[in-house]
Structures are given as structure tokens and as C-alpha cells.
Amino acid sequence: MSAKYAIGVDYGTQSGRAVLVDLSNGHEIADHVTPYPHGVIDEQLPVSGIKLGHDWALQHPDDYLEVLRRSVPAVLAASGVAAEDVIGLGIDFTACTMLLVDASGTPLCFKDEWRDNPHGWVKLWKHHAAQDEADRLNAIAAERGEKFLPRYGGKISSEWMIAKVWQILNEAPEVYEATDLFTEATDWVISQLTGAFVRNSCTAGYKSIWHKQEGYPSRDFFKALDPRLEDLTSTKLRGDIKPLGTKAGELTAEMATLTGLVAGTAIAVGNVDAHAAVPAVGVVDEGKLVMAMGTSICHMLLGKEEVEVEGMCGVVEDGIIEGYMGYEAGQSAVGDIFEWFVEEAVPAYVKEAAEKEGVGVHQWLTERAAQYKPGETGLVALDWWNGNRSVLVDTNLTGVVVGYTLLTKPEEMYRTLLEATAFGTRTIIDAFHNNGVPVHEVYACGGLPQKNALLMQIYADVTNREIKVADSKQTPAVGAAMFGAVAAGAAKGGYDSVVDAAKAMARVREETFKPIPENVAVYERLYAEYRTLHDYFGRGANDVMKRLKALKEEASK
Ligand SMILES: Nc1ncnc2c1ncn2[C@@H]1O[C@H](COP(=O)(O)OP(=O)(O)O)[C@@H](O)[C@H]1O
Numbered sequence: 001m002s003a004k005y006a007i008g009v010d011y012g013t014q015s016g017r018a019v020l021v022d023l024s025n026g027h028e029i030a031d032h033v034t035p036y037p038h039g040v041i042d043e044q045l046p047v048s049g050i051k052l053g054h055d056w057a058l059q060h061p062d063d064y065l066e067v068l069r070r071s072v073p074a075v076l077a078a079s080g081v082a083a084e085d086v087i088g089l090g091i092d093f094t095a096c097t098m099l100l101v102d103a104s105g106t107p108l109c110f111k112d113e114w115r116d117n118p119h120g121w122v123k124l125w126k127h128h129a130a131q132d133e134a135d136r137l138n139a140i141a142a143e144r145g146e147k148f149l150p151r152y153g154g155k156i157s158s159e160w161m162i163a164k165v166w167q168i169l170n171e172a173p174e175v176y177e178a179t180d181l182f183t184e185a186t187d188w189v190i191s192q193l194t195g196a197f198v199r200n201s202c203t204a205g206y207k208s209i210w211h212k213q214e215g216y217p218s219r220d221f222f223k224a225l226d227p228r229l230e231d232l233t234s235t236k237l238r239g240d241i242k243p244l245g246t247k248a249g250e251l252t253a254e255m256a257t258l259t260g261l262v263a264g265t266a267i268a269v270g271n272v273d274a275h276a277a278v279p280a281v282g283v284v285d286e287g288k289l290v291m292a293m294g295t296s297i298c299h300m301l302l303g304k305e306e307v308e309v310e311g312m313c314g315v316v317e318d319g320i321i322e323g324y325m326g327y328e329a330g331q332s333a334v335g336d337i338f339e340w341f342v343e344e345a346v347p348a349y350v351k352e353a354a355e356k357e358g359v360g361v362h363q364w365l366t367e368r369a370a371q372y373k374p375g376e377t378g379l380v381a382l383d384w385w386n387g388n389r390s391v392l393v394d395t396n397l398t399g400v401v402v403g404y405t406l407l408t409k410p411e412e413m414y415r416t417l418l419e420a421t422a423f424g425t426r427t428i429i430d431a432f433h434n435n436g437v438p439v440h441e442v443y444a445c446g447g448l449p450q451k452n453a454l455l456m457q458i459y460a461d462v463t464n465r466e467i468k469v470a471d472s473k474q475t476p477a478v479g480a481a482m483f484g485a486v487a488a489g490a491a492k493g494g495y496d497s498v499v500d501a502a503k504a505m506a507r508v509r510e511e512t513f514k515p516i517p518e519n520v521a522v523y524e525r526l527y528a529e530y531r532t533l534h535d536y537f538g539r540g541a542n543d544v545m546k547r548l549k550a551l552k553e554e555a556s557k
């Protein structure tokens with residue numbers, strides 16, 4: 001048999017990337033990035049210019065097709081691999097990134113009738129405007145003693161499907177009515193590739209409160225939320241739910257023409273970005289925490305038992321790797337905070353100096369921040385620029401920096417933000433480790449470990465753990481390609497399970513980031529300060545962040 005390949009497509013927050021992978025060893029033969037033409041839509045709708053409210057974040061479904069139109073042919077051409085030898089394709093996506101379709105599978109925002117209604121568009125994972133609905137959902141679920149709540153760390157996030165659906169029903173009942181299916185974007189893209197709609201068990205489990213044995217929460221629960229939602233799961237959330245590692249279908253002739261692949265190529269069921277990354281770093285058993293580090297961080301961990309951990313995003317059976325409980329926690333902003341600083345808070349002299357030296361602003365700041373010792377900035381920050389996903393699960397929390405003086409430099413502020421995100425990760429690791437889901441090893445993948453070595457050293461020092469880094473430019477995409485290879489199966493030159501695929505294809509770098517004892521000792525003290533601030537602002541002692549947010553909303557009416 002000639003060498004066989006698979007393609008993985010990773011749909012991130014700002015761009016989509018395809019990677020063509022050699023199935024014998026996991027080598028990335030070619031990759032290509034397509035920035036989303038419409039990016040993150042968080043201020044106004046395209047064309048009409050209609051203004052969006054606070055905490056809105058939308059996307060354009062055609063951007064996802066653009067990735068297939070551009071990046072898939074590009075990796076085929078760059079690799080020189082014959083389309084016949086690409087035996088499978090898998091995708092991974094941000095989630096819950098939610099798309100509404102009519103009975104023909106057409107996104108509502110593609111239609112003239114709904115184009116000017118913000119609710120007709122894709123709600124991106126970081127759309128946080130359904131917080132009121134999430135709060136009500138949590139209160140009602142707690143009151144009713146719903147069994148599912150502890151599996152989601154005690155709170156369902158406003159980032160997820162049910163809160164987003166309910167927001168649409170409340171604010172645009174006509175859009176709710178016109179929707180035939182609420183889908184995860186990952187499932188919609190798969191339906192475009194195969195011509196048939198199936199849901200995947202990963203997003204259903206983590207983002208739509210679906211359980212392998214129990215299914216969705218009861219009709220009574222949905223009725224208690226809102227009588228109009230009573231039938232939601234059998235109507236607008238209907239659809240077969242297939243486990244990760246299965247085949248969704250085969251590439252249609254139309255999509256074969258569009259992508260350059262062969263009609264009939266095996267297509268895996270959709271997956272989530274962070275979840276796909278886990279086997280791609282070779283993690284297929286317990287005790288190994290994987291951090292998918294980019295715009296946000298997702299922390300992924302496998303366990304044998306179902307344990308309750310405060311503020312985790314969820315525990316789902318087979319949710320990452322078959323046979324294990326898959327745990328997820330996360331930070332809603334990490335790279336996004338650094339980007340905010342670079343875009344919104346850096347003085348002109350820094351931008352000019354970076355340009356003069358021919359380096360990016362991130363690099364300029366990092367080089368200077370690296371010259372400081374831990375503690376030397378005199379600053380400490382809370383990393384809540386986009387709310388707190390774990391362990392507090394509160395999107396209404398905001399950022400704090402303590403310790404500014406007239407002498408504070410931009411690079412000190414940048415370093416402080418890097419450290420704040422490391423403290424957020426430490427809080428999550430400790431929550432798992434101290435509550436029955438032990439963490440023995442830590443792995444990192446995603447864009448950030450490749451971009452910023454100082455950040456990774458800070459994470460090793462703050463967590464006092466060695467960090468292994470994926471030897472891959474596009475780890476989630478490699479994971480998605482592995483699932484594509486499993487959809488094709490061993491008989492076609494792929495694999496029969498993702499564990500087999502990981503054994504052959506996963507790669508981590510030899511060099512690791514190791515904690516430096518003197519840094520660890522100082523960070524222990526700084527982390528204690530972080531925890532004091534964390535609990536003071538995050539656990540109700542002082543709700544100033546929420547009062548400010550309410551004032552802001554009032555003032556901007
Ligand atoms: N040198 C750098 N140091 C730290 N963060 C960086 C650097 N360069 C870019 N970033 C951040 O990386 C993030 C993008 O991460 P990436 O993994 O590429 O994308 P995604 O989250 O969309 O998958 C952006 O938020 C950006 O601010």
C-alpha cells in the first residue's frame with residue numbers, strides 16, 4: 001500500500017488551519033492558515049452595520065467554508081500528495097460555537113429575512129450575553145436538585161448551548177421559531193462535507209448537558225426554565241449523537257470539487273479543538289493534564305472515576321478518549337489578554353521601537369519582561385479580562401492589577417499579565433489534584449508555547465511542574481487528522497482506534513520547561529497574594545466588578 005495521509009482542519013477563534021499529516025509517523029507535511037475574513041464580529045453586523053450589545057461575539061458561517069475552499073487545496077498542492085492517498089478528514093472547532101439553520105440546513109444569517117437580526121448569526125464560544133439566562137438556569141437546576149449540575153462543576157456557563165438558545169427565545173422569539181436546528185458549528189461543517197447532519201458526543205456532552213446514559217435533562221426541567229422550551233431536545237436539538245472516533249459519512253462530490261479531495265473520503269464526526277489536541281500529544285490515559293494554549297486555555301484531563309471538582313467545565317464519559325472520564329476546565333482569556341495589552345494599552349514609543357528593531361510588539365515586550373526576576377515588578381493581577389471560566393464560573397468578573405507606581409513600565413505590566421494567567425492555571429490544576437483527579441504530568445500545545453518561551457517558564461515556575469510541549473505546529477489539527485484516520489479505518493491504511501493512532505503519530509519535544517527552585521519560592525508568595533485577591537473579588541466579599549458592570553450598562557443605555 002502506498003503511504004497514506006489524513007487532513008485535520010482546526011477552526012480557532014480568529015482563523016482556521018488545515019494540516020496534511022503522514023499517518024505512519026504524524027509528520028505534518030503541509031499546513032495552511034485562512035484568517036476568517038469577518039474575524040470575530042463583536043461591535044456591529046457586517047453590511048447593515050447594526051450595533052451589537054455588550055458581551056456579544058458572533059461569526060460568519062461562510063468563513064468556515066472559506067477555510068475549506070482555501071486551506072484544504074493549499075495543503076494538497078504544497079504537499080504534492082495525491083488526493084487518492086488522503087484517506088480521511090477530521091475537524092475540530094471552538095465550542096460552544098452555535099449556529100442556527102432552517103429546514104434546508106441553511107444558516108439563518110445567509111437569508112435576507114434574518115441577515116439584519118444579530119440573533120440569526122453564529123454565536124461564538126465567547127459570546128457572554130446570555131449570562132442572565134445562565135444564572136436563572138443554574139438557580140432552577142440547583143433548586144430542583146438536578147443530578148447533572150455537579151458534573152459541570154456546579155454551574156452551567158453562559159458560553160454554552162442552552163443559555164444561548166434561551167437568550168434567543170427571550171430576545172428574538174421569531175428567530176427561535178424560524179430555527180429548525182440549533183447546531184454546534186463543528187457539526188454543521190461536517191454536514192456540509194458529508195451532506196447529512198449528525199451531532200458528536202463531545203460537544204453534546206460538554207456544551208449541551210447531554211449524558212451517555214441519561215440523555216438530555218428532562219422535559220420537566222426545560223419546562224421549569226420556560227414552558228416554550230419543554231420540547232427543545234426532541235425538536236430543535238434533535239439528531240443522532242455519534243461518539244468521537246466514528247465516521248460521520250463520506251465527502252460529497254460537490255465538496256470533492258471544492259476541496260480537491262476524492263469523493264467518498266471518510267469524514268470523522270466533529271470534535272472540539274482542545275479535546276482533539278489530547279491524543280495529538282500522546283495523552284490517552286490518566287494523570288496527564290493537557291493545556292491547549294491560545295486565545296484561551298482549555299485544561300484537559302482523563303480519569304477513571306466521575307468526581308466533582310469545583311468550577312470545572314465538565315466531566316463527560318468518553319468525552320475525550322473512549323473508556324475514560326474526560327475532564328475539562330479553562331480560562332476564558334489568555335492570549336486575548338496579551339493581545340488586548342498590545343492593541344489597547346501599549347505606549348507609542350514601544351510600537352515604534354519594536355518596528356525599528358523589526359520585531360513584533362509581543363516579542364519586544366517579552367524580551368524586556370524576561371530580564372525581571374519574579375516579584376521584581378511589584379505587581380500582581382487577576383486574569384479576568386473575559387470573566388472567569390474556572391473555578392468561579394462567572395463571566396461578570398473583570399480584570400485587576402495591584403501595585404502600579406509612576407515608575408511602572410509596559411514590559412512589567414506585560415510580565416504581570418503573563419504571570420496572572422499562570423496563577424489562573426495553578427488554581428485549576430490544584431482544584432483537580434486536590435479533589436481526586438490527580439495531575440502527575442503537564443503537557444502544553446497550541447499557539448502560545450511556540451510563541452513565548454518566557455510564558456512557558458513562568459507556568460513551570462508557578463505550578464512547580466515540568467511542562468512537556470507538543471512537537472507540532474498545529475496540535476489540534478493533527479488530532480483532528482488522527483480522528484480522520486480512525487474514520488477511514490486500518491483496512492484503508494488508517495487506524496482502528498484513536499489510541500492506536502496516537503501511539504504512531506503523537507509527538508512531544510525532547511526539551512521541556514522545568515521549574516527553577518528560586519523562582520518557585522517567590523511565586524509561592526505571589527500566588528498567595530493572587531488567591532487573596534481571587535477570593536475577595538470572586539467569592540462575594542466585594543462585588544465591585546459586578547456593580548461597575550451594571551453601572552456601565554445603565555450609563556450606556
Ligand atoms: N509572542 C506572543 N506571546 C504571547 N502571546 C502571543 C504572542 N503572539 C501572539 N500571541 C497571542 O496568541 C493568541 C492566538 O493563539 P493561537 O493559538 O495562535 O490561536 P487560537 O486561540 O485562535 O487557536 C492571540 O490571542 C495573541 O494575542
Ligand SMILES: O=C(CO)[C@@H](O)[C@@H](O)COP(=O)(O)O
Pocket residue numbers: 012013014093094095096125272273274292293294295296297298328330
Ligand atoms: O471552550 C473551548 C473548548 O471547550 C474552546 O473552544 C474555546 O476556549 C476557544 O479556544 P481557542 O482559545 O480559540 O483555542
